[in-house]
Amino acid sequence: MRNEADAQDSRAADRPADRAEGRRGDRAEGRSGARAGATVTTMAAPDRGPAPAPPRRARVAVCAVFFLTGAAFATWAARVPAVREGLGLSAGQLAVALIGLSGGAFLGLPLVGGLVARHGSRPVLCTGMAAYLVALAGLAFAPNLPLLTLTLAVFACSNTAVDVAMNTQGVMVERAYGRAVLGGFHAMFSLGGITGALAGSLAAAKGVGVTAHFTATALVLCVAAGVAALALLPDERAAEEDPGPLFALPSGALWVPGLVAFCALMGEGVMNDWGAVYLHDVTGASPGAAGAGFAVFSAGMVIGRLSSDRIRARTGTVRFTLGCALVAAFGGAVSVSVPVPGAGFAGYALLGLGMASVIPVVFSHAAQVGPERPGPAIAAVSAVGYVGFLAGPPLIGGIAEAAHLRVAMLVLPALMVTMALLAPRLRRV
Numbered sequence: 001m002r003n004e005a006d007a008q009d010s011r012a013a014d015r016p017a018d019r020a021e022g023r024r025g026d027r028a029e030g031r032s033g034a035r036a037g038a039t040v041t042t043m044a045a046p047d048r049g050p051a052p053a054p055p056r057r058a059r060v061a062v063c064a065v066f067f068l069t070g071a072a073f074a075t076w077a078a079r080v081p082a083v084r085e086g087l088g089l090s091a092g093q094l095a096v097a098l099i100g101l102s103g104g105a106f107l108g109l110p111l112v113g114g115l116v117a118r119h120g121s122r123p124v125l126c127t128g129m130a131a132y133l134v135a136l137a138g139l140a141f142a143p144n145l146p147l148l149t150l151t152l153a154v155f156a157c158s159n160t161a162v163d164v165a166m167n168t169q170g171v172m173v174e175r176a177y178g179r180a181v182l183g184g185f186h187a188m189f190s191l192g193g194i195t196g197a198l199a200g201s202l203a204a205a206k207g208v209g210v211t212a213h214f215t216a217t218a219l220v221l222c223v224a225a226g227v228a229a230l231a232l233l234p235d236e237r238a239a240e241e242d243p244g245p246l247f248a249l250p251s252g253a254l255w256v257p258g259l260v261a262f263c264a265l266m267g268e269g270v271m272n273d274w275g276a277v278y279l280h281d282v283t284g285a286s287p288g289a290a291g292a293g294f295a296v297f298s299a300g301m302v303i304g305r306l307s308s309d310r311i312r313a314r315t316g317t318v319r320f321t322l323g324c325a326l327v328a329a330f331g332g333a334v335s336v337s338v339p340v341p342g343a344g345f346a347g348y349a350l351l352g353l354g355m356a357s358v359i360p361v362v363f364s365h366a367a368q369v370g371p372e373r374p375g376p377a378i379a380a381v382s383a384v385g386y387v388g389f390l391a392g393p394p395l396i397g398g399i400a401e402a403a404h405l406r407v408a409m410l411v412l413p414a415l416m417v418t419m420a421l422l423a424p425r426l427r428r429v
Contacts (some may be wrong), residue, residue, distance in 0.1 A: 007026030055176040061231035062173055065125065065166045066185045067222045068228070070192030071199075072136050073159065075217050078200025080188035080209050081225050091144060097149045102390050104153030109161035109383040115161070115377025120235035121168035124375075129225045133218040140214040164382060168375045170360075171367040172233045182360040183308030192301045253369045254380050256425045257362045260321065261385030263419040264358040266392035267328070267351070267412055271297055273393040274409070275348060278335075282406050285341040300352020308357030317365050322423040323357060328354025336409050354416065359385070367425055 084094050088153070116124050125187045135155035139204045142148035194215075203213045275297060280290040304324075312320040331350025334343055367374035399408035 004241070005070045020068075026236060039170050055173060057093055057231040058169070058233045059173050059181065062166060062169050062185055063188045064224065064228040065129070065162070065169070066231075066346075067192035067195075068105045068225050069132075069159070069162050070189040070194075071165065071196035071221045072132060072221055074193040074196030074218070075200055075214065076136060076155070078137060078197045079204065079210050079213065082204060083098040085149040086210060087142070087145065087148065093145055097145060097152055100149035100152035101156045104156035104391075105160050106383070106386055106390065108157035109164070109379055112161045112164040113373075113376030113379025116165055116168055116372050116379070120145070120233060121165040121172070121375055122229070122232045124161055125165035125232065126170065126225075126229050128158045128165060129229075130222070131158035132162055133222045136221075137215045137218040140211040141210075155424075156168065156397075157230070160382070164375055164379045166253055167360075167363050167378050169375050171364060172235075174231070174364060180309040180312045180364065182364045183305045183357045184314065186357070186360045187302055187305035190305060192297065194298070194302075216425070220401025232358040233410070255384075256364055258381045258384030259371070259379040260419055260422050261359060261362050261381050262388035263415045263422070264355055264362070264388075265385040266388030267355055269392035269413060270396050270409075271348070271351065271355075274405070278342045278405055278409055279341060281313070282409075283339050283341045283344045285344065286428075289341055292344055293341070293348050299353040301356040304353040305360070308360065312361060313356070317361055318423055318426050321361055321426060322420055324354045324356075324358050324361075325420035325423055326354070327415050329413050329420060332413035333414055336406060336413065339406060352413070358419070365382060 011231070021284055080094075089097065112124065112128075132155065138151045139148070139155065142151050166185075174181050194287045199217070200213070201363075270292070276290040277293045279285040279293040280287060285293065308320075313324065330349050331347040331352075331354060333347075334350065335347025337343075362376050362385075364383060364428055366377040371378060395410060396408045399411070
C-alpha cells in the first residue's frame, strides 16, 4: 500500500497543472488520472465532472461518523434503567428485549455487505444512519415490551449497516492516505461512547425524561451526520455488474481474520458483562471500584486505538496483531492469577490496550484480502466476530455456575493466546 501511494505522489509531483492550481482539489484527480496514464491539463478539467472530496475532509467526516455512532449507542445504554422503569419491566423481560438488540445486529451483518457492494458504502451509510437515529428516538416512545424489542432490533440492524459502511469508508480513506488510519477512527467511536454516556448520566441526574433526551439527541446527531455525509468518499465500484451474493459469509482467506475477530470480540463481550462483576465478587472490590475497573479497561481501549496506527505502520499487520494478543494475554493472566483489586485494574488496563486495535486491524486486513469488494469482506469478518461477542457472556455464566467465576475468567487469557497463535496465519497482502 505504501509503495503504491509513493508512486502516485511521485507522478502527481511531476504535473505542472497541480502546482498551478494547488494541491487540495486536484490531488485526488491527479491520482485517478495517473492510474489511467493520462496527462492532467487545465483544459481537460471540465470533462472530469465534480472532484471527489479531498482525503483530509473525508478523514474528518469519517471520524465524525464514528464519533456520532458511538454517542448514539451510548445514549441508549446510559438510559436503559430509565426505559426499564418507565415500562415496568422485570429483569427477565428486559433480557427478552435485549434479544432484539443482539438478534437484529447478527441478522443484519451478512446482508449489509451485499448492499454495500451493490449500492456503495456512502448511500448505505446515509440510509443506515437515518434509520439508526429514528430508531433511537423511537425507543423512548415504545409503549410495551413487544414494540421495544422490535425497535431495538431495528436499532441494532441499522447500526450494523452504519458499522460496515463506515468501516468501508475508513478503508477507502486509509488507501487514499497510503498508511494506517483506521485505528484512529475506532478511537473516535470510543470517545463518542464516553461522551454519550456522560451526557446520558447528566440527563438522568437532572431529571430529563427519556423522550426529550432521545429525541433531542437524535435530532442533533442527525444534523451532524448530514454535514459529515457531504465529505464522504464516493465508491469506485459501487455499481459493478457482478456484485456477488447478497449475503456475505467468510470464505477462503477471510476465515483467519474472522477467527481473530471472534476471539477479540468474545473477549470484549466478556469484559463488558463480567468485568465489573469479577472485580466485585472475586477480588472484593467495592461497587464503585468495580465500576472504575471497567473505566480503566475502556481508557486502555482508547489509548490503544489512538496509538495503533503509528505502531502498526512500523511493525506490519502480523507482528502488530501478535503483539496486541500477547499484551492482552498477559493482562488476562494477571487479573485472574492475582485476585486482588490492584492486579485486576492493572490486568484490565493491559487487556484494553491489547484488545483495542485488533478489530480495526483485522477489518483493514480483510479489505486488503478482497480489495475490490471491501464492504462484503468486512461484513463477513464482522459476522464471525459477532458470534463470539454474543456467545462469550453466556459461556462465562455457564462455567461460573458449574465451577467458579475465577475459573470462568480463564477464558480471557485463553482467547488471547488463541489469537496470538492465529496472528501469524494472517495472509500477507
